[in-house]
Amino acid sequence: MTRIDDTFARLSSEGKKAFVAYVMAGDPDYATSLELVKGLPGAGVDIIELGLPFTDPMADGPTIQLAGQRALEAGMTLQRTLELATEFRKGDDTTPIVLMGYYNPIYNRGVETFLRDARAAGIDGLIVVDLPPEEDSELCIPAQDAGLNFIRLATPTTDDKRLPKVLQNTSGFVYYVSITGITGSAEAEAGDVGPEVARIKAATDLPVIVGFGINSPEKSEAIASVANGAVVGSAIVKRIGEGQATDEVLAFVKTLADGAHRA
Template sequence: MMSRIETRFKALAAEGRAGLVTFVTAGDPDLATSAAILEALPAAGADVIEIGMPFTDPMADGPAIQASSRRALESGTTLAATLALVRNFRRKDDTTPIVLMGYYNPIYHRGVADFLKAAVDAGVDGLIVVDLPPEEDDELCLPAREAGLDFIRLATPTTDAARLPAVLANTSGFLYYVAIAGITGTRSAAAADVGQAVARLKAATPLPVAVGFGVRTPEQAADIARVADAVVVGSAIVDIIAKSDAAAAPAATSDFVKSLASGVRQARAEVAV
């Protein structure tokens, strides 16, 4: 039986287009608003949803996502509340893949076995845990795979040919290419450089390659969508939430995601013409 992630990427390939992966932080700016934002994302054009697990020390994230994590924690969002958001989302949507993204500390604190069972029961499809390298696969990656969750690994511009096999060894679902060296949301990569990097990665793995870090506009999303299997947008969406009051945030986020989705969907059609 195919996972939701594999099913979605096969459908995207059949349509001849890239996917849009959207990132939001659970509980930002509060749990009720966060639930409304999540519910609206698929209709706005999100093909896969990454949900950030709020954490006090998000070392790989830039100012925007750090601030979103702080807002979520201040609103009372816990790991249990994050899983409840997914569970409630699944009552209306059983097809959109959900990936939890974050850091190992909250998972370790809860207990790996308990967390994995709760995640599967809630309807989570995959995990991105940025501070566990391949050398630590026994900690979470392999148990997650055994539980039926995809474990999505990150590759970066500094992942060379010697390191890449270790990164790919137990990766599943898709490979996330971080297009810049540094923290999220601070700058963008040149499309030509991304194209070369994606070609190198696709020569090494049959997994879809999603590209993120620094994508902030529909035009940039379209550039990436011409060369990658998916485009990941996080900080720009989180900025929209931060600039909106709670009542307006779901609609403002949805409108922005619609513009990104339009860029992604038109990208290859423009090339074909």
């Protein structure tokens, strides 16, 4: 059982849906980012998705691309991202952290070294958007052997033929991408998402969490009502990019979390 499994078991026993928040590690700088991440659980966040800055983030829209650029320009690296997680763990040993990013920085560090260091830093799961199931031997299976969940993305174009392949080595939860395209590019609609979530849930016992296109408390509630929870990233990152104070950003996050928890 990982912290992710424990969190979903607890939420299920409470009859609640999950709220997952994405922030880019090191945006706009290490100290501000650490302060924000430390404040997320108090704002109602059940699982933290921590973005790993990368120079070529092909799945991300302009908002998160700019966040990655800010972080990189401030000196953020994979090593510093793991250090941030380590600092967070000194005060919180229960909130799951999912590291979300691309394979290149992990490959450059070396998979075995990375997995050892990620475990030591308190990382619970990985979302690596550019590794398809056909490459499971690269990272997915070693990660699960090391005790980390490997969370796969399903999309509106994942048909019934492809879905079993996507699910075969997934653990923790399934991340359903509610729209086609990049992050922040459109709004999710519960009427479209609900049947897709039901289709995925018919094929797996894992929780299904929906992300992309959720930007308000109302949308968070609507999407969580047809899934096991909601993920918000771009709408939070946008406020960081605008220079809002940490307490302002966390106040906004709380409204989103409250929405998901009402569902």
